[in-house]
Amino acid sequence: MSLLGTHRSSTAAHAPGSGSKGPPPLPAPPGERQPPTGFEVVLSRHTRVLDNGRTLVGGSAGRVMHLRSGLRLAAEQRLRSRPGVEARLVRLLLDGGFADPQIGQVPGETGDITVVIPIKDRPEQLARLLPALAGVEVVVVDDGSADPEPIAVLCHRHGAQLVRHPVNRGPAAARNTGVRHCTTAFVALVDSDVVPQPGWLALLRAHLDDPGVGLVAPRVLGLPATDADRLLHAYERAASSLDLGPDPGPVGPGRLISYVPSAALLGRRELLVDGFDESMRCGEDVDLVWRVLSAGWQVRYEPRSRVHHGHRVRMAQWLTRKAFYGTSAAPLAQRHRQAVSPVQLPPWLLLVVIAAVAQRRWSPPVMALTLLITMARLSRRLDGYRHPQLLAADLVGRATVSSVRHLSSAVVRHYWPLSLLAALCSVRARRVLLIAALTDVVSAHRRQRPELDLLRFGILRRLDDLAYGAGLWLGVCRSRRLAALVPRVRFGSGSSTPKAGGRTRLRRYFSR
Missing domain, CATH: 3.90.550.10 (Spore Coat Polysaccharide Biosynthesis Protein SpsA; Chain A)
Structure with missing residues (x-):
């Protein structure tokens, strides 16, 4: 059993490896995947409803969906699957992470x-x-x-x-x-x-x-x-x-x-x-x-x-298990390539990060200009939504904050041997490492609300990261492949609308 360390690491769409021996191919789902009649869903708490119910933002993958004219949804609204438009909309909301199944009282029968x-x-x-x-x-x-x-x-x-x-x-x-x-x-x-x-x-x-x-x-x-x-x-x-x-x-x-x-x-x-x-x-x-x-x-x-x-709650066993989890990243990277990349950024965020890490006089204006250009380009793609500039600013801001949090975690977790080496040689690197460590601990403590004060939680989190990172590098050395450490830059415009299992006709039907 392996968990890639912890679920705080963000990953991106992957492609399975090729040419490696392993289990047989898995069967595909049935051609018609519509939920059964009466299957009920409710909008996720991670979904924001904008434009008077016509625009959904967020979901489980940070996307935007625009409903066709005549369709409106409300926050926490429940939808029941029926043949036709309702069933396809329910499927699209489920696949995009905008809604979750609403399962009430369930029978106790588990005979199958x-x-x-x-x-x-x-x-x-x-x-x-x-x-x-x-x-x-x-x-x-x-x-x-x-x-x-x-x-x-x-x-x-x-x-x-x-x-x-x-x-x-x-x-x-x-x-x-x-x-x-x-x-x-x-x-x-x-x-x-x-x-x-x-x-x-x-x-x-x-x-x-x-x-x-x-x-x-x-x-x-x-x-x-x-x-x-x-x-x-x-x-x-x-x-x-x-x-x-x-x-x-x-x-x-x-x-x-x-x-x-x-x-x-x-x-x-x-x-x-x-x-x-x-x-x-x-x-x-x-x-x-x-x-x-x-x-x-x-x-x-x-x-x-x-x-x-x-x-495992004995210190030696706990650290050993964390390191063991880390060793799984290398074999997983061989099979699933970029899905295991610790850092995954679009080019505009990569430029912002490079400018921030450089810590030069030109860094703030380059960062600001990059963010402004990104918001302007995104707002043009959102033309037709109500207040596209505000929506673009909101999406870019949330993406930046989320990326800062994940980058901070990667610096002190996946890349800590390199971070430590750089810190021994550079004042700027020491500053980056200190800011990353503090950002990671404070944001995690605020998000997870442990029954520990910030100091004790921070110490255990750093031990967790050190053990996992050591296992990760050990696995990389054993495999002699760096795939589990290579950052991923996501090129291409990408779509802000979910595909609903690859069915492009549903994209056209429900989205811009």
Whole structure:
């Protein structure tokens, strides 16, 4: 399992690697992906409604959508899918991250789901997990435990099917083996150190009524803390790589939620059969999610469905795990290229950054002129919207602030060896490093609201970054490829309107 460090890193649209051996290609979603009649959605809290309901700004990917004449939407408005225009609009809003499924009371029926649990040793965790899965078909894959007898006894006691690997083959192989033994339409993957809350599985299952959704994941919270581990537990409660926050949304590179972990995950069986790349000991879950997206499916995050996970809260184990996560970036970059780039900027923002880092007399006027030209060009593209200049200024301002935050994180996380070396040689570099570190800590503390003061949170965040960055550079050295460190400059005008799964006729129908 790997999380690319933390979900605070922003990523952009990717293309799968070519020429590498791995799992077979994933099937594409059905040709008609319209939500079923009665499927209800509500506008996301990240969506702003402008122009008296005709313009939507934001979503999960920072886009602008202009509705055709006669269509109006209101903030927090609910829409119900019906054949025709409504169904296509619901699909477009879901794919663009402007709206989320509105799932109320869900039935408790989960008879079309099998739960797969990979495990190696640790029978005490399995004893805690199996009672929470009563009433659901379960397949346990013992991945080369030193003493398989306790796991076999637990499986027999709780009626779970047991499959055993004679030697350890890794979590990807264990999950693939478990899925091959499933006959139900849907499969839930659950790590042995997870404790689900009641109703978690039925809530996830409701999302798969949408034929365009291939995978859906719950929110992963920590187990209750003990007095001995309260410091790191408080940090993990706010900044865990597994906890993706309280807001639902679509998953994918370039979105607010770029991945979901396989600690708990529900998906369609046809996508999970031999879906994990068994050559990867780390990062196999992110790789699967991104390949599912590349096949044309949608992946969703549902935080109302919750499970608890035993975080590592001893300092040595915690740092080791953070470094282990970092090693996943290099193999993922080989498969997904620029999706893993720590820094991704359009040319105009790159020019602003270069001017700011130069710290010369010409820096402020160059930065101001670049921003003004960008706003002017964008306002021309927004011609037809009400107050295009104000909307362009707002979009450019938000993009600049967001980029500053992500760049600050990259300087002290992904690139800290280079940053430290530069700081030893240059006063300007020391100034940049100090500003980046302070910006990163203050913005993260304000955004995540941890149960720690700024000083203790800042110290733990820097340790987190140092460990992850060390693992990242170790993985790069092992692979002898720099793809995981290379910044990406996004050239081209790009479209401010979502494509709705590549269906250009929907773009023309609903947008300018």
